[in-house]
Amino acid sequence: MNLLELESYFKGMISTNDRKYEEYILSYLKDHNVLISLLNNILKDEESLDLVAANSFKHPLGFIRIVLIDYKKFRYMLRLHIWNYSSQTNIFSDHHIHNHWCDFYSVLLSGELSFAIYSESREGLLYYKYENPIEDNTYLYDFVNAVNLEKQIDVSLTRGSSYFISQSALHLVTAKTDNLTSTLVLQLPNTVGKSVVYTSSPIYYKQREVPDKFTLPELESILKNYIISLSGL
Template sequence: MSTTSLTALDDHRFPRGLAETLGRDGAALSNLEKAAWEIRVEPRPFVSWLAGLLTNDAKVAEIAGRSYWHPNGFAKLVLHTSAEPEFRIRLHVWPESDVVSPGESNPHSHRWEFASHILVGTGMHMVEFTEVADGGKPFRRYRYGADPAHPAALVTDGEVRLKRQRSPHVVRGEVYSCDMDVVHTVRPIDAGLTATVVIQGPRRTPATVVYCEPGESDDQPNGVLSEADFRRLMTAVLAAFKSEAAS
């Protein structure tokens, strides 16, 4: 049953304040980083807004409809979209499991800049790559978003070699930022519940790159995320945040 109006949720101090932060000079990477740090320093407005989302049935249905399960078993929740300034608030959730999730195991870049904050869990392990002429490992390169008729399709773009550049670890309480030139993989450090807040800037390029190892299928469809899934994930994240904040 809905108990918080859509108007109240949209006018909540968190998305309103975030829009003010990002709108000063446009949603540049520096402002995305500042917004993520503001959540890290004072998470209560964000957590209050999260809790409010769960109380409105229409908002739950709206968010579930634009969110999805990644093929590797974690959820990408698109909590809020804004046209002016252009940005999105996402929550990526890796449910507790018996084994560590492979996360986003295909090296990839993004069509937008973003900054993220580890809200719940131990943290994330990233590996960043660069294309090289010699050495490294062979991959098949694809362009995502390159086919206007099928924007979610992967379009083959040749054989390349990738070499590791660095392997940053981002633990709970830290912020990680990424521009469109970075090619990386992302996975949680351990098998516990992990949730990251992602402040995503405007799309700045129509296509991005995804790499698959030789013999790996490029057919990796996303899964439907139900309203029940959304409620279950959000309830778990809020409970974990409360527990970790009290410890």
């Protein structure tokens, strides 16, 4: 499978009336052989590699974010997230609990994740709440108020686990070990125009630019090393 074939498959699946198309897409791509074939074919085609690199970067929460299908084309987004790829660390000095501006499905391809759900409460720990309006290439932080958050769910996810997160769910997902951890994420169409971020210390800046996108050599190196790691599982 190459990138064009993936787009064709993706388009065909989301145009069906089957309400489980999200599960079918991730179930198909979580097969390591299928995913490795796709990534190898992207590496062989400079146009595909350039397209993927244009939307991919090191995410501030400490993982590599690789966009395989961009939401601007289908109103959906398909991403590969990779933790513990290198010595990169989370640039936030505290917990960064948040929700999203859309629902999404995810499947764990390798490694282990800690997955926690929170809710605002009269009890719990104090956090600073910020609204995060959608704006291309910029993270905005509009202070709302200080609130208490209480942890409702705390589970460990291992290879093969899949989950759904609604737009409103306040959550924190972190890689649990130093082993390479990766997920496929299927982001559904946008339902709201902003998300919410909670930090245990105040943020002293109004906005921050999205990290620089990967160059072709950078992405090529990441994908080659990831393929080697995935092939060994």
